[in-house]
Amino acid sequence: MIATVLIGALGYFVDIYDLLLFSIVRTASLRDLGVAPSESLTVGLSLLSWQMWGLLLGGLVWGVLGDKRGRVSVLFGSILLYSTANIANAFVHTLGQYEFWRFVAGVGLAGELGAAITLVSETLPAKHRGYGTAVVAGVGLFGAVLAAYVGKNYSWRTAFIIGGVLGFALLLTRVSMLESGMFGRVRDEGVKRGDLAMLFLSPPRLFRLLRCVLIGLPIWFVVGILVTGAPEFARAFHVTGEVTGASAVQWTYLGLVLGDLGSGALSQWVGSRRKVVLWFLVLTTGLVVAYLAQSGGTSTQLYALCSAMGFGIGYWAVFVTIAAEQFGTNLRATVTTSVPNFVRGSVPLLTAAFIGLKGQGMSLVGSAMVVGGACLTLALASLWWMEETYGRELDYLE
Numbered sequence: 486m487i488a489t490v491l492i493g494a495l496g497y498f499v500d501i502y503d504l505l506l507f508s509i510v511r512t513a514s515l516r517d518l519g520v521a522p523s524e525s526l527t528v529g530l531s532l533l534s535w536q537m538w539g540l541l542l543g544g545l546v547w548g549v550l551g552d553k554r555g556r557v558s559v560l561f562g563s564i565l566l567y568s569t570a571n572i573a574n575a576f577v578h579t580l581g582q583y584e585f586w587r588f589v590a591g592v593g594l595a596g597e598l599g600a601a602i603t604l605v606s607e608t609l610p611a612k613h614r615g616y617g618t619a620v621v622a623g624v625g626l627f628g629a630v631l632a633a634y635v636g637k638n639y640s641w642r643t644a645f646i647i648g649g650v651l652g653f654a655l656l657l658t659r660v661s662m663l664e665s666g667m668f669g670r671v672r673d674e675g676v677k678r679g680d681l682a683m684l685f686l687s688p689p690r691l692f693r694l695l696r697c698v699l700i701g702l703p704i705w706f707v708v709g710i711l712v713t714g715a716p717e718f719a720r721a722f723h724v725t726g727e728v729t730g731a732s733a734v735q736w737t738y739l740g741l742v743l744g745d746l747g748s749g750a751l752s753q754w755v756g757s758r759r760k761v762v763l764w765f766l767v768l769t770t771g772l773v774v775a776y777l778a779q780s781g782g783t784s785t786q787l788y789a790l791c792s793a794m795g796f797g798i799g800y801w802a803v804f805v806t807i808a809a810e811q812f813g814t815n816l817r818a819t820v821t822t823s824v825p826n827f828v829r830g831s832v833p834l835l836t837a838a839f840i841g842l843k844g845q846g847m848s849l850v851g852s853a854m855v856v857g858g859a860c861l862t863l864a865l866a867s868l869w870w871m872e873e874t875y876g877r878e879l880d881y882l883e
Contacts, residue, residue: 496625500567500625502632505629511533518580533709534832536587543594551603551679559818566593567589573589602805606879615758618805619749633735700766713733724782728787736795740796740797748802752806766868769798810875
């Protein structure tokens with residue numbers, strides 16, 4: 486069981502490295518490809534959207550495969566695909582090539598977290614489940630810290646190659662991984678598994694899925710807009726001192742690591758997933774308001790707010806655990822893999838709304854306030870209607 490948790494955590498470490506690397510090297514890579522500084526944020530958000538569309542598609546593909554072929558098979562296939570894509574990304578020379586490989590990498594990245602959390606959730610006893618998934622998410626998020634270090638000290642092309650090599654190295658550690666016993670029993674019984682019709686054509690299941698997705702929206706609003714756009718927000722706030730995307734990501738994910746470890750443990754101690762997510766959502770709301778209300782200040786203060794927001798959105802581990810606990814074994818991988826990627830895949834919609842509001846004459850800060858307010862409202866409303874899943878036994882079918 487411990488080996489499963491550790492291998493899952495290392496996989497998520499590489500996943501987050503690759504997932505966040507583009508946000509870190511955005512400015513340098515686009516400058517090398519001839520994009521004007523005034524267009525860097527718009528083009529960068531467009532490229533990020535290509536990656537997120539890949540995650541959205543990949544979440545469904547890998548989720549279905551996880552229920553049909555097994556959780557371990559997804560852990561092999563996904564890391565092979567995104568490691569190849571990231572090495573190829575180091576050799577792009579046009580925006581079209583950049584878009585293509587970001588999309589392919591997104592498809593590959595989509596399988597890692599969901600399969601790992603599903604496997605850990607089905608392997609650990611209910612009384613320890615929250616701790617296991619917190620370790621996977623908490624340790625994995627240090628991948629962002631490594632990505633920030635590599636992004637600041639090596640060329641962007643070298644940074645992508647390092648990500649690919651890390652993935653191939655991790656692939657070797659998975660040779661001896663064991664499949665989930667719960668999945669094995671369901672497979673042997675010939676139960677219908679990974680059936681999207683069961684999920685999307687059943688209103689109760691569909692609304693259960695939608696609630697899981699919506700509680701995670703604020704996480705990627707903060708990462709995809711406020712943190713990715715930190716250099717541009719710093720100029721709007723008249724912040725003194727240089728603010729870089731790499732440092733903003735690094736400080737945000739340091740906070741996120743602490744938040745994930747804390748929220749996972751807290752959900753075990755208080756015996757409730759819903760209460761912990763509510764507390765973290767309320768904290769995130771206050772911190773987003775503080776971030777957008779800045780006027781003047783220093784880069785150090787902005788980074789401190791990024792770190793605090795990272796802690797606030799550090800309910801990611803609990804959020805994914807809730808998804809795993811909401812559905813039976815024959816749909817669990819489909820849901821647990823697709824839900825975090827639906828949230829990540831919402832980034833193109835969030836950025837489109839953000840850019841659209843700016844295009845209508847709203848300020849950078851005003852646009853962020855509207856989009857962020859909508860995300861937080863939807864998350865809180867969805868949490869209100871969500872069932873408590875702490876302590877639920879997972880050996881059941883839909």
